[in-house]
Amino acid sequence: MSYQRYADIIIDISHGNLDKTYQYAVPDEYASSAVIGAPVVVPFGKGSRTVNGYIVGLSNEPKIDIEKIKPISSVVEGAPVIESHLIFLAYWIKETYGGTINEALKTVMPVKKAVKIKKQRQIVLIKPYAELLDIYEEQLKKNNAARVRILKALIDKSIIDYDKAIKNLNINSKVIAWLSDNEIIKIDSKQIYRNPIGNQSTMKSPVELNSEQQMIVDNILKDYYDGKRYTYLIHGITGSGKTEVYMEVISKVVASGKQVIVLIPEIALTYQTVNRFYDRFGNRISVLNSRMSDGERYDQSLRAKKGEIDIMIGPRSALFTPFKNLGLIIVDEEHEGSYKNETTPKYHTVEVSIKRAKLTNSFVILGSATPSLESYSRCIKGEYKLHTLTKRAKDANPPKVWIVDLREELRQKNRSIFSRKLKMLIDEKLSKNEQIMLFINRRGYSGFVSCRSCGHVMKCLHCDISLTSHVNNNLLCHYCGYEERMPTTCPVCGSKYIAAFGTGTQKVEEIAKREFPGARILRMDTDTTKKKGGHQRILSAFANHEADILVGTQMIVKGHDFPLVSLVGIIAADLSLYAGDFRAGERTFQLLSQAAGRAGRDAVPGEVVIQTYHPEHYSIVTAANGNYDEFYEQEMLYRSLMQYPPAANILLVLISSKEEEKTENAIKHVADALNEYISENKLSSQIIGPAPAELAKVKDIYRRVIYIKDKNYDILVGIKNHLEGSFGYSGQFAGCNLQFDFNPMSTY
Ligand code: ADP
Ligand code: ZN
Ligand code: ZN
Numbered sequence: 001m002s003y004q005r006y007a008d009i010i011i012d013i014s015h016g017n018l019d020k021t022y023q024y025a026v027p028d029e030y031a032s033s034a035v036i037g038a039p040v041v042v043p044f045g046k047g048s049r050t051v052n053g054y055i056v057g058l059s060n061e062p063k064i065d066i067e068k069i070k071p072i073s074s075v076v077e078g079a080p081v082i083e084s085h086l087i088f089l090a091y092w093i094k095e096t097y098g099g100t101i102n103e104a105l106k107t108v109m110p111v112k113k114a115v116k117i118k119k120q121r122q123i124v125l126i127k128p129y130a131e132l133l134d135i136y137e138e139q140l141k142k143n144n145a146a147r148v149r150i151l152k153a154l155i156d157k158s159i160i161d162y163d164k165a166i167k168n169l170n171i172n173s174k175v176i177a178w179l180s181d182n183e184i185i186k187i188d189s190k191q192i193y194r195n196p197i198g199n200q201s202t203m204k205s206p207v208e209l210n211s212e213q214q215m216i217v218d219n220i221l222k223d224y225y226d227g228k229r230y231t232y233l234i235h236g237i238t239g240s241g242k243t244e245v246y247m248e249v250i251s252k253v254v255a256s257g258k259q260v261i262v263l264i265p266e267i268a269l270t271y272q273t274v275n276r277f278y279d280r281f282g283n284r285i286s287v288l289n290s291r292m293s294d295g296e297r298y299d300q301s302l303r304a305k306k307g308e309i310d311i312m313i314g315p316r317s318a319l320f321t322p323f324k325n326l327g328l329i330i331v332d333e334e335h336e337g338s339y340k341n342e343t344t345p346k347y348h349t350v351e352v353s354i355k356r357a358k359l360t361n362s363f364v365i366l367g368s369a370t371p372s373l374e375s376y377s378r379c380i381k382g383e384y385k386l387h388t389l390t391k392r393a394k395d396a397n398p399p400k401v402w403i404v405d406l407r408e409e410l411r412q413k414n415r416s417i418f419s420r421k422l423k424m425l426i427d428e429k430l431s432k433n434e435q436i437m438l439f440i441n442r443r444g445y446s447g448f449v450s451c452r453s454c455g456h457v458m459k460c461l462h463c464d465i466s467l468t469s470h471v472n473n474n475l476l477c478h479y480c481g482y483e484e485r486m487p488t489t490c491p492v493c494g495s496k497y498i499a500a501f502g503t504g505t506q507k508v509e510e511i512a513k514r515e516f517p518g519a520r521i522l523r524m525d526t527d528t529t530k531k532k533g534g535h536q537r538i539l540s541a542f543a544n545h546e547a548d549i550l551v552g553t554q555m556i557v558k559g560h561d562f563p564l565v566s567l568v569g570i571i572a573a574d575l576s577l578y579a580g581d582f583r584a585g586e587r588t589f590q591l592l593s594q595a596a597g598r599a600g601r602d603a604v605p606g607e608v609v610i611q612t613y614h615p616e617h618y619s620i621v622t623a624a625n626g627n628y629d630e631f632y633e634q635e636m637l638y639r640s641l642m643q644y645p646p647a648a649n650i651l652l653v654l655i656s657s658k659e660e661e662k663t664e665n666a667i668k669h670v671a672d673a674l675n676e677y678i679s680e681n682k683l684s685s686q687i688i689g690p691a692p693a694e695l696a697k698v699k700d701i702y703r704r705v706i707y708i709k710d711k712n713y714d715i716l717v718g719i720k721n722h723l724e725g726s727f728g729y730s731g732q733f734a735g736c737n738l739q740f741d742f743n744p745m746s747t748y
Contacts (some may be wrong), residue, residue: 008057037082098740121162236389258327288314334366399606453495455613481691524552592623667704
């Protein structure tokens with residue numbers, strides 16, 4: 001038996017050991033359907049049981065002995081085919097972040113399975129009008145009421161929706177069969193899409209850009225028309241008009257016949273944001289989000305593939321929209337942690353966007369009010385082009401920011417969580433009938449230990465990262481495993497007010513109710529937003545002035561406009577400052593900048609109170625002054641000193657399993673393999689750990705980590721490949737899970 005075509009196929013079994021391609025012959029009957037990216041069924045292994053796979057390559061030559069090549073059993077019909085450049089992207093993702101090729105392919109596929117396509121049936125009149133009238137008269141005389149109803153409807157309208165006809169005209173399928181048997185009508189079906197936005201079309205003309213905005217647009221478009229492809233970072237405070245810049249550039253890229261992907265953090269993917277794009281681009285946009293069903297997402301991917309839309313808006317996963325002629329990828333709020341995928345492959349959306357742009361001759365625009373250190377340092381190195389918007393587009397005054405020293409409050413015998421300044425301002429705003437937001441930045445809260453009298457924080461001697469308190473009354477470093485006893489008095493000032501830090505939203509709400517008895521208070525956190533729509537309900541109530549004070553976590557500071565808010569109080573800025581990972585200072589700067597941006601968005605001038613034990617800390621001072629450059633310089637100094645990203649790269653290795661001892665042994669085994677590899681290859685990579693993960697046990701799964709630092713990313717990729725290859729998935733470590741994370745965004 002001879003064949004014309006051969007296909008390289010990836011077998012769809014999520015197991016590291018099967019992570020390679022196999023060649024199969026393509027029988028003639030599949031010659032046209034066997035394309036790159038097509039899902040196939042093939043015989044596999046000794047017993048030739050059938051398994052699923054994907055075609056990742058095609059050739060006219062067999063690579064191995066032709067006798068040994070088996071033919072494909074079938075090409076799966078109707079299943080989504082992956083664009084060939086997305087297959088390359090999947091390879092790159094697997095190589096760069098770890099995991100199997102199957103996990104990577106599943107990441108880039110629009111949906112994981114083919115979904116039944118929803119069809120709408122229509123009754124279409126095919127008889128000439130005059131004849132129809134005759135038939136109508138005839139049936140009227142015969143008193144066939146049901147036939148008369150539908151004939152009358154057809155006289156009014158030559159196309160009727162099938163389901164609606166059955167329901168509204170109260171007829172059955174027999175009546176329709178009679179119409180069709182007599183060649184009065186035919187049944188047509190057209191595919192309909194579940195429209196995620198609705199059908200309002202209120203196309204508005206764009207705003208006139210100010211000179212700063214126009215200059216950025218002109219610069220970017222000049223490169224684009226000259227055929228130059230760069231990555232741009234637009235640095236501009238919230239409200240400085242970044243979105244207007246995006247939309248202007250998008251309109252030109254679309255006009256040149258290309259498509260655009262706009263990525264927004266899920267939390268910012270609100271009705272208001274989407275509507276702004278809808279107002280400008282109408283039906284040519286679509287949206288993906290996590291609340292949509294598989295079917296809805298599949299429909300939208302299909303529309304993108306068929307070229308029925310030009311712009312896809314969505315969170316991280318929208319990056320893989322199967323556009324055929326991509327021109328531009330925008331990543332708004334590029335600093336957001338949610339752009340890092342939390343499951344294997346743990347890819348970073350910005351990096352993958354840039355890779356996809358390279359593969360498709362597209363370009364990338366990143367935007368942020370508080371750019372990540374990674375992106376900003378790339379601008380300084382000249383890898384990205386930096387553009388800055390310096391003022392708010394609609395003239396609003398920047399808020400007045402007060403930093404309150406909580407140590408001083410204690411000295412003045414004020415033990416309340418509200419400083420005197422904050423309390424006074426709350427009373428003042430309440431009396432003026434204005435609104436207040438109280439913010440507790442609890443994310444990353446991990447029980448760090450500090451002194452309420454002098455502000456001293458207990459830190460690891462080796463890592464300059466806060467120690468966290470544990471049940472056994474010890475303090476532990478989750479980077480290196482260093483441990484010490486919990487002190488009973490402060491090692492710096494001797495005060496006995498040293499303890500693990502912690503204030504919850506509930507507690508703040510309680511105390512606020514006590515201290516401001518007349519005020520109406522709403523609370524927004526993971527508890528109160530559990531129910532579907534809870535999030536939106538609370539925000540709407542607050543926007544409608546049904547409450548005076550909104551207490552909440554970082555959820556309340558993201559992208560909502562509340563014109564009556566004239567005061568934002570940050571209860572304890574330190575909570576995120578000492579969160580036990582090296583990004584704590586950056587996260588604090590971002591959160592404080594964002595929170596400050598909430599106050600005084602319109603006519604009412606705003607004030608911000610930041611309460612802290614570290615009023616001199618650069619993250620707090622620079623956020624209060626809105627001085628990003630100063631923050632960047634200080635933070636980079638720390639990262640360079642400690643060799644944290646972006647000064648160096650970090651690879652996290654995580655071992656997890658149900659058995660503590662096995663986990664312990666496995667991580668030791670990895671550490672040994674690692675040390676051996678490093679000395680054999682004469683590398684200078686630094687190994688930190690093994691140590692228990694910060695979340696040392698989750699749902700009865702034990703977790704141990706090792707961190708590896710190196711300036712050279714590729715060396716870390718080499719280490720990852722070596723460990724992936726040498727770690728046995730069976731035998732001694734069966735049941736142990738090995739995971740990698742490059743430059744982690746979250747604590748483990
Ligand atoms: P960002 O994306 O940086 O937060 P936006 O683009 O959302 O900023 O702009 C903030 C507000 O200012 C929006 O209501 C927007 O319509 C308006 N705006 C932006 N640029 C202009 C402009 N040149 N003229 C008038 N209004 C503008
Ligand atoms: Zn002290
Ligand atoms: Zn340490």
